[in-house]
Amino acid sequence: MIKARVTVTLKNGVLDPQGKAIEHALDGLGFAGVGSVRQGKVFDIEIDNADRAKAEADLKAMCDRLLANTVIENYTVAID
């Protein structure tokens, strides 16, 4: 059993209205000095596979095909 964490974030330059809304909300709550907020996604995935290399290749394929939109998003795969 392999546990992995996939993190998907917007590429630099891609507008993030959700992040902007959070930034303004934090400002409204009185948190001073919040510069920028960008929101992304994490996926905690368990794979029944003893082969780390195969699991990593599979995870990258999952990102390319389903989890991330690689036109506007970057992803990182971390395996425990």
Added chain:
Amino acid sequence: MIKARVTVTLKNGVLDPQGKAIEHALDGLGFAGVGSVRQGKVFDIEIDNADRAKAEADLKAMCDRLLANTVIENYTVAID
């Protein structure tokens, strides 16, 4: 300028229908052995503050007050 990453994940035992949907979609795409998928959120936050301890306290307060629903979610704060 301090850069921090806040990760918000569902607590164990809390149902995650979005994660389940992704799990089935991955299975449908032919990825064998996907055990469980849980989806969470990340926030990349920049703070104009030279004091790390103050920034960390602020970030925890932001999570408690806005970014996470602590009834059903856990959060972690990582400062670069």
